[in-house]
Amino acid sequence: MRKVKLRYFDCRGRAQALRHLLAERGVDFVDHREPITDIGSVALAMKTDAERGGAFGMIPLLEWDDARISQTLPIAGFILRKLGSYAGLDDAAIAHQEALASASYMELTHALPQLVWAPVFYPDAPLGRTLRIHSRAACSYPHRFEALLEREYFGGSSPLASDFFVYEGLCAWRRVFGEPYLELCAQLPRLAAWFQRLTARLTDPALESMPFTASPHENAVIAQTRDYARQHGLPWAPDGSPRK
Numbered sequence: 198m199r200k201v202k203l204r205y206f207d208c209r210g211r212a213q214a215l216r217h218l219l220a221e222r223g224v225d226f227v228d229h230r231e232p233i234t235d236i237g238s239v240a241l242a243m244k245t246d247a248e249r250g251g252a253f254g255m256i257p258l259l260e261w262d263d264a265r266i267s268q269t270l271p272i273a274g275f276i277l278r279k280l281g282s283y284a285g286l287d288d289a290a291i292a293h294q295e296a297l298a299s300a301s302y303m304e305l306t307h308a309l310p311q312l313v314w315a316p317v318f319y320p321d322a323p324l325g326r327t328l329r330i331h332s333r334a335a336c337s338y339p340h341r342f343e344a345l346l347e348r349e350y351f352g353g354s355s356p357l358a359s360d361f362f363v364y365e366g367l368c369a370w371r372r373v374f375g376e377p378y379l380e381l382c383a384q385l386p387r388l389a390a391w392f393q394r395l396t397a398r399l400t401d402p403a404l405e406s407m408p409f410t411a412s413p414h415e416n417a418v419i420a421q422t423r424d425y426a427r428q429h430g431l432p433w434a435p436d437g438s439p440r441k
């Protein structure tokens with residue numbers, strides 16, 4: 198009997214794609230969630246206690262029997278190799294799967310904290326400027342993903358980690374922009390059908406209301422970004438050119 202524990206904050210953030218993957222593959226795991234109400238003392242504890250923060254003093258952190266694995270994308274790769282989920286794929290196909298996960302994680306998921314922590318990181322910056330700086334990839338990736346979706350799922354006939362990373366990246370920006378982003382995604386027929394198909398497989402009823410980050414400013418910033426998008430539309434066209 199294997200022992201698996203995933204440690205992360207009580208939010209979607211970097212770990213939700215990993216949670217989806219473990220659940221989809223039927224892995225019995227402890228979904229250990231640190232409170233987001235006191236991230237200062239959690240961060241301190243992670244730095245001094247390897248059991249909580251692993252090699253980097255950071256989460257997500259995966260315990261799999263005696264192994265302790267750090268960093269989100271390597272954790273995904275470790276899980277897939279442990280479960281034999283890459284069986285039948287050649288090296289190029291595996292690299293393509295990893296590229297999809299990396300693109301969404303690095304460009305979409307990773308950009309969100311920059312925005313919702315902006316009141317702390319760039320306290321005097323106007324929202325429109327912060328939004329333009331951090332949302333260019335988010336506005337162009339739906340079209341890129343549409344072009345790359347050849348089967349029912351990015352992973353083939355069933356979802357792989359790539360699907361869950363793309364899903365979480367898109368969900369984050371659907372929440373940030375609201376209606377104009379939903380319209381953008383709805384115009385892409387394969388991606389829209391894939392989104393519905395994958396949503397139907399995810400059974401956690403709390404997912405929709407779960408915060409994406411540990412930022413206490415998330416709700417307020419998102420209320421402002423949705424307002425901005427209602428008034429001005431998305432800051433970037435899908436081809437990466439600025440909207441006037």
Ligand SMILES: N[C@@H](CCC(=O)N[C@@H](CS)C(=O)NCC(=O)O)C(=O)O
Nearest residue numbers: 210211240254255256257268269270
């Ligand atoms: N490159 C890491 C980043 C992990 C990361 O920054 N985790 C944050 C929580 S979302 C953390 O543990 N921060 C604590 C700190 O920076 O001290 C990954 O992709 O997993």
